[in-house]
Amino acid sequence: MPAVLFRSPNDSAEAWRQSLTERIPGVDFRAWPEVGDPAEVGFALVWKVPPLFLKQFPNLKAICSLGQGVDHIFADPELPRGPHIIRLVDPWMGRAMAEWVLLQVLRFHRQGIEYEALQRARDWQQLPAPETSKRRVGILGLGALGAEAATTVAALGFDVAGWSRTRKSIPNVTSYAGPEELDAFLARTDILCGLLPLTPETTDLMDAKLFAKLPKGAFVVNSGRGAQLVEEDLLAALDSGYLAGASLDVFRTEPLPKDHAFWGHPKVQVWPHVSAQTNADSGADQVAENIRRVFAGEPPINTVDPDRQY
Amino acid sequence: MPAVLFRSPNDSAEAWRQSLTERIPGVDFRAWPEVGDPAEVGFALVWKVPPLFLKQFPNLKAICSLGQGVDHIFADPELPRGPHIIRLVDPWMGRAMAEWVLLQVLRFHRQGIEYEALQRARDWQQLPAPETSKRRVGILGLGALGAEAATTVAALGFDVAGWSRTRKSIPNVTSYAGPEELDAFLARTDILCGLLPLTPETTDLMDAKLFAKLPKGAFVVNSGRGAQLVEEDLLAALDSGYLAGASLDVFRTEPLPKDHAFWGHPKVQVWPHVSAQTNADSGADQVAENIRRVFAGEPPINTVDPDRQY
Numbered sequence: 190m191p192a193v194l195f196r197s198p199n200d201s202a203e204a205w206r207q208s209l210t211e212r213i214p215g216v217d218f219r220a221w222p223e224v225g226d227p228a229e230v231g232f233a234l235v236w237k238v239p240p241l242f243l244k245q246f247p248n249l250k251a252i253c254s255l256g257q258g259v260d261h262i263f264a265d266p267e268l269p270r271g272p273h274i275i276r277l278v279d280p281w282m283g284r285a286m287a288e289w290v291l292l293q294v295l296r297f298h299r300q301g302i303e304y305e306a307l308q309r310a311r312d313w314q315q316l317p318a319p320e321t322s323k324r325r326v327g328i329l330g331l332g333a334l335g336a337e338a339a340t341t342v343a344a345l346g347f348d349v350a351g352w353s354r355t356r357k358s359i360p361n362v363t364s365y366a367g368p369e370e371l372d373a374f375l376a377r378t379d380i381l382c383g384l385l386p387l388t389p390e391t392t393d394l395m396d397a398k399l400f401a402k403l404p405k406g407a408f409v410v411n412s413g414r415g416a417q418l419v420e421e422d423l424l425a426a427l428d429s430g431y432l433a434g435a436s437l438d439v440f441r442t443e444p445l446p447k448d449h450a451f452w453g454h455p456k457v458q459v460w461p462h463v464s465a466q467t468n469a470d471s472g473a474d475q476v477a478e479n480i481r482r483v484f485a486g487e488p489p490i491n492t493v494d495p496d497r498q499y
Numbered sequence: 500m501p502a503v504l505f506r507s508p509n510d511s512a513e514a515w516r517q518s519l520t521e522r523i524p525g526v527d528f529r530a531w532p533e534v535g536d537p538a539e540v541g542f543a544l545v546w547k548v549p550p551l552f553l554k555q556f557p558n559l560k561a562i563c564s565l566g567q568g569v570d571h572i573f574a575d576p577e578l579p580r581g582p583h584i585i586r587l588v589d590p591w592m593g594r595a596m597a598e599w600v601l602l603q604v605l606r607f608h609r610q611g612i613e614y615e616a617l618q619r620a621r622d623w624q625q626l627p628a629p630e631t632s633k634r635r636v637g638i639l640g641l642g643a644l645g646a647e648a649a650t651t652v653a654a655l656g657f658d659v660a661g662w663s664r665t666r667k668s669i670p671n672v673t674s675y676a677g678p679e680e681l682d683a684f685l686a687r688t689d690i691l692c693g694l695l696p697l698t699p700e701t702t703d704l705m706d707a708k709l710f711a712k713l714p715k716g717a718f719v720v721n722s723g724r725g726a727q728l729v730e731e732d733l734l735a736a737l738d739s740g741y742l743a744g745a746s747l748d749v750f751r752t753e754p755l756p757k758d759h760a761f762w763g764h765p766k767v768q769v770w771p772h773v774s775a776q777t778n779a780d781s782g783a784d785q786v787a788e789n790i791r792r793v794f795a796g797e798p799p800i801n802t803v804d805p806d807r808q809y
Contacts, residue, residue, distance in 0.1 A: 288609065290632065295598060304770055313753070443623075458618065459618045459625045461614070461617070463610075463626070466628035
């Protein structure tokens with residue numbers, strides 16, 4: 190059996206070694222830098238490895254991301270052509286993401302920002318009660334994560350729509366599709382939740398032009414990728430009073446630099462990329478299945494189209 | 500037709516006049532102090548009226564609370580015997596309460612307290628991911644509001660139990676009943692949510708002894724009534740580090756006095772009694788139905804047993 194290479198700055202090699210050994214007894218798991226002979230590696234399990242790293246393994250059959258996103262893999266200018274590119278579609282991650290998105294939606298909907306400010310001022314003031322069925326939530330991206338977040342928020346009674354490349358049919362979620370329907374989607378969205386994959390098309394999508402198409406007083410949530418949001422444009426829209434606030438889990442530079450304006454901004458909640466942390470236990474079933482398939486010469490599941498990059 | 504008296508320090512007489520007039524054309528709606536002849540009043544729609552106020556209406560057939568709670572009515576030492584006591588069981592309020600409770604549960608579950616502190620310190624730190632199915636939520640009180648909150652939280656995948664006077668059968672919610680099962684309920688509860696009616700038995704229920712029976716690091720939510728929670732005991736349990744935090748919507752004195760320790764406490768979120776605000780539109784259907792029934796000599800719905808006081 191070829192070897193499985195593991196390299197990630199975020200995930201625990203020991204947890205993955207244990208999870209995979211339980212599922213594939215005798216698996217030849219090699220955590221970087223203890224790689225041995227590169228020619229023996231047939232499967233790479235990676236997160237944000239440096240460019241040019243993967244090309245040194247001549248017999249790679251598959252490259253599997255340790256997260257939902259694969260943009261970190263495609264960022265390699267010399268990414269070997271040939272190996273399958275696989276992403277982790279972990280149902281546990283979908284639940285965790287939906288839960289985190291719902292928390293941001295509920296906090297804004299129930300006027301948490303205002304009530305937190307009133308508490309700081311020791312001011313007892315009852316604001317008009319918000320109506321759930323009139324609160325319009327818009328999910329940018331209706332892939333596995335976006336669809337689950339959309340249905341979870343809709344189940345609470347919110348008015349939910351989603352925007353995606355192709356039209357989707359999800360109960361209780363209005364589907365807007367393609368660039369020509371983006372403006373209509375934005376115009377009806379009070380709480381915008383970014384859950385898109387990072388591709389050339391989605392890079393810098395959330396910019397001043399997009400924010401201006403949301404209704405005044407809208408709230409922005411992003412747990413897609415940091416490079417999809419133009420941070421200076423968001424700050425300007427918050428400081429002008431056009432946007433009411435933002436909850437962000439992803440940033441252009443992570444960790445977010447100490448001197449970044451988001452940290453101390455009264456309208457911004459900063460989360461350190463924890464909306465849906467990868468879980469070795471629940472993700473391991475799928476990785477083990479793909480290792481088995483790839484080494485048996487069968488097509489793996491959850492592969493990514495290298496042209497679309499998701 | 501007898502007159503309907505309205506008196507509340509919180510609710511809008513004009514909104515209720517309009518809602519009821521739409522449903523009962525020609526209703527003789529009298530907003531205090533424009534009451535006219537007290538003998539003409541047959542139905543009182545009230546919230547926190549002063550003691551001895553209601554005894555001046557000799558022909559009262561029913562007293563209807565403008566909220567879910569009726570403790571404010573029973574607080575009157577000379578409450579007339581005879582009129583039906585009615586509470587508002589408003590499905591909209593049930594949804595609003597479940598939503599607010601879910602927000603508090605999610606904020607604690609997703610380590611919101613810790614991440615808010617890390618943001619203030621500009622510290623990018625990923626804490627271990629919490630597991631929803633292992634987070635034990637306990638609802639004190641499984642009446643209309645408690646049951647709805649319990650099922651809403653359980654639907655997200657939390658491990659939910661409830662405690663009530665009598666045993667309940669609610670899908671996915673473990674039922675604990677009576678004083679003899681309270682300790683076992685508390686021992687398995689990481690997030691305690693108070694949703695009890697105020698009665699002599701529930702007054703001061705949440706005290707130092709009760710907090711000590713929760714696991715260390717538990718979180719306390721209260722949106723029942725302020726008099727159920729001994730505020731100094733909660734502060735002591737927070738300051739000793741035994742409890743992790745609290746979200747409170749109700750207080751012994753409301754509005755919460757400016758110098759109260761809760762306002763500035765880093766582990767306490769203060770909400771100004773807005774977890775489930777009464778809504779004239781959605782509550783009016785039920786009030787109109789009860790006015791019709793009472794004036795037709797039929798038994799009203801959602802009456803309260805004067806002995807149990809709920």
